[in-house]
Amino acid sequence: VKEKGKAHFQFYRSEMNSFITNIVELETNLRKAIDRNELTLHYQPQIELATKKIKSYEALLRWNNHELGNISPADFIPLAEDTGLIIPIGNWVIETACKQIKDWVDKGMEDFKVAINISPKQFQQHNLLLKIRYALEKYQIHPSFLEIEITEGAMQDTEDTIPILSELKELGISISVDDFGTGYSSLNYLKQFPIDVLKIDKSFVDDVLSNEKDAAITTTIIHMGRSLGMEVIAEGVENEEQAKFLLNANCHKAQGFLFARPLPAEEIEKKFL
Ligand code: C2E
Ligand code: CA
C-alpha cells in the first residue's frame, strides 16, 4: 500500500511539474506574442433576428504561436489576467479593433458596431478610459461604432467601474453585459450601471428547446431587458429552432455558428461587404 502511494505521488509530482512547465512556457510565449505579431482578432457577426441583418461584430482574440500552434483564448485569457499581461493585450485589442473599424468605414461599411471584450482587470488600470479615447481619436472614428462587453466580474468593484462606464457611455460607446446570468452579482447592478445590452449566456441558449428552466430563464431575461429599455442578444445560437424560439420570445439579436463563426476581417469583407 505504501509503495503504491509513493508511486502515485511520484506520478502526480511529474504531472505537476509538466503542468507547471507548460504554464511557464505559455507565459513566456504570451509575453512576446504582441511583438511577434502572433495575435489577431476574428469577428463574429451579431444578427438582428427580425430582419436577419448583421448589426455588429464581436471581436475575439486569436493567438497563433510558432511552437505551440493555435491556443484558445479560453486557455490564455485567464493566464493573461493572472499575470497582468491582459493590460498590454487588452490595449492591443482596443487599438486593433479601432483600426479595423476605420478600415471598414473607409471601405464603405455602414451602420455597424464592433464589440470588444474588456476584462475586469482592465478596469483597475487607471488609464483605460484614456486608451480608448486615444484609439478613437487616432483612427478618427465615432464612439458609436464601439461596444464594450463586460462581465459581471467587472461589476463587483462599483467605485472603480461605474465612473469609467459612465464616461464611456457619455462618449457614445455602448455597454453590454456578457455571459449574463452566470456571475455572482445581484440584479441591483442593472439599476446602478449604465447598461445598454444584455447578452444571454450560451449555457442557457444550449438547452432552451429541451429544458423548461433554461427556456424560462431565457424568456425572463429578454422580458426584463426590454422592460429596462435594454437590447437583448443571445449567444451560442447553433440551430434554426433556437433562433425561432428567440425570435418568438422577442429577443433582438443573436450570435452563433448558425449565422457565422468568428472570421478574419478579410473573410468578413468577402462575405458581407
Ligand atoms: P465570450 O466572450 O463568451 O465569447 C464567445 C465565445 O463563444 C467565443 O469563443 C466564440 O467563438 C464562441 N461561440 C460563438 N458562437 C458559438 C456557437 O454557436 N457555438 C459554440 N460552441 N461557441 C460559439 P472564443 O473565441 O474561444 O473565446 C472564448 C472566451 O475568451 C470569450 O468568451 C472571452 O471570455 C475570452 N476572450 C476572447 N477574446 C477576448 C478579448 O479580446 N479580451 C478578453 N478579455 N477576453 C477575450
Ligand atoms: Ca464576449
Ligand code: CA
Ligand atoms: Ca459571452
Ligand code: CA
Ligand atoms: Ca460565454
